[in-house]
Amino acid sequence: MNRQELWTAYRTIVVREILRFSRIWVQTIFPPVITTALYFVIFGNLIGPKIGSMDGHNYMDFIVPGLIMMAIITNAYSNVVSSFYSSKYQGNIEEMLVSPVPNWIILAGFISGGIARGLVVGIAVTLISLFFSDLRIENAWVMVTIVLLTATLFALAGLINAVYAKSFDDISIIPTFVLTPLTYLGGVFYSISMLSPFWQNVSLLNPVLYMVNGFRYGILGISDIPVGVSYAIIIIFIILLGTFSLSLLNRGIGIRS
Amino acid sequence: MTAALSISGLHKTYGDDFVALKGIDLDVQPGDFYALLGANGAGKSTTIGIICSLVNKTAGQVKIFGHDLDSAREQAKALIGLVPQEFNFNMYEPVQEIIANQGGYYGIPRSVTLPRTEQLLKQLGLWDKRKVMAQKLSGGMKRRLMIARALIHRPRLLILDEPTAGVDIEIRRSMWDFLGTLNASGTTIILTTHYLEEAESLCRNIGIIKQGELVENTSMKQLLNRLDTENYVFDLKQETAVLPPADAGCAISLRDPTTVDVSFNKQQYSLNQVFAYLNHHQLDISSMRNKTNRLEQLFMDMVTTDRPAAKIEAWDDKRTNTQSTEASTP
Ligand SMILES: Nc1ncnc2c1ncn2[C@@H]1O[C@H](COP(=O)(O)OP(=O)(O)OP(=O)(O)O)[C@@H](O)[C@H]1O
């Protein structure tokens, strides 16, 4: 396929992915927005004032970046895992497998779909957060790039999960047992400087910590982690998972007998 | 001339030890309408899956219009359209989207796929349903949707794996017309089906797969010529109680007072002689028909000989019929 054709194929997949989650927005966009709004109300508004300040910011302002990031991570992940798995399950992945579209375009298309949903939910949640705190963005460039990179990374993770999934149960195992604990322990609700040195070091093994802190740096200008380290960690993970995903598709794991 | 499809030494082993294909060699010429027949589990869909890059082959070579799947998969894929056996579209997408998107995967811009989609949907009688979720189509409509989808990139080789399964007779006929016209305009077609009259009326050449091996690859005419025994059923105008014995070379029996079964060896006997016999005994005929489809008869002989007995219970009637007529034919 020439460049023009590759672009057409890529755009087809992305638009289809966006339409997919838009058609079922009640299941895809609405719930995370509601959940996050509840966090804002309960932790930020009701409990937050009792907690006082965290790293020099009031608690509400501190958790807003983390909560936005959490919504982006979960949605980028779950969009790809459910879309890719259901295309395996219903067989429509074969529409792409019989066509000349190369695997890297398929990968890029699904990942972009995941990023798109992460962004849509992220923006919705950000707008809601404006009711509770007045966000001033310290460094927009950092904020945007960290969001895009993080969404890419978790979209890739979702794809890998979907490739190996053999039932609908399998697509919720990783989110429940890996993703949720990692985000909750990734410094969304607290600064790791509150932890003992031992647990601080354990926290540093959690990749989500780097993303939440990178994003928080973009918005508040504060971070537990130097922002350069955040970038490096995220990019290394993207390269690892990206290469792995592509090799899974090339080998036809889970999609070709 | 480069073959539209050229397969050699094709092997497929599923898992560690289930051998589904045991070395298939097959050429289909451009413009052909080719029937690939075989019992359930013979390996038709596996063969098609390999041709269409849905199944990994274990060994062998596949070329589409000269493009080897191993070295020029992209070019090969662009020339094939597939109508799979199982529904494999997203049930929650509108019909029109499914077809236009398929064009997109081939790199065809929407400005081209949209008018083509309209044309295909109109030809296949689905235009009214273009905005409906695929889930809400009837079984026969879903089959037609898959035909439209397979044609969006104008493939030179169209492969249909049981396209008429579960399709009513009227739609099936119009599908035949559609495929006939498509073939006449130059598209090579390979078709699998369990309706043998369909294969007989549509296809020029035929291959029969049996347990992973191609046991027959010939023209439909030649194959049918091999059939020695002709079986007919005659309906009589008046009831009759007994039938006088027939000549040698022909077996005649009364099924019920107004139905006569006749079977004879083509080499030794003719239909004229059958009429002469019926006339002679003043048996008035109101109608006649072939007892079984001719291809079906041959096919059964070829593929059912060593099936496990349990599986053929349902077919016992037909088999005993054929055997008894053969036995009574000298
Ligand atoms: N994914 C798979 N894993 C293991 N075995 C398989 C797989 N797909 C098919 N088989 C086996 O390979 C054999 C050939 O199957 P195939 O689907 O090619 O048959 P077929 O000729 O298309 O039959 P049908 O007329 O029933 O569609 C069967 O025994 C089947 O059980």
Ligand SMILES: [Mg+2]
């Ligand atoms: Mg089959």
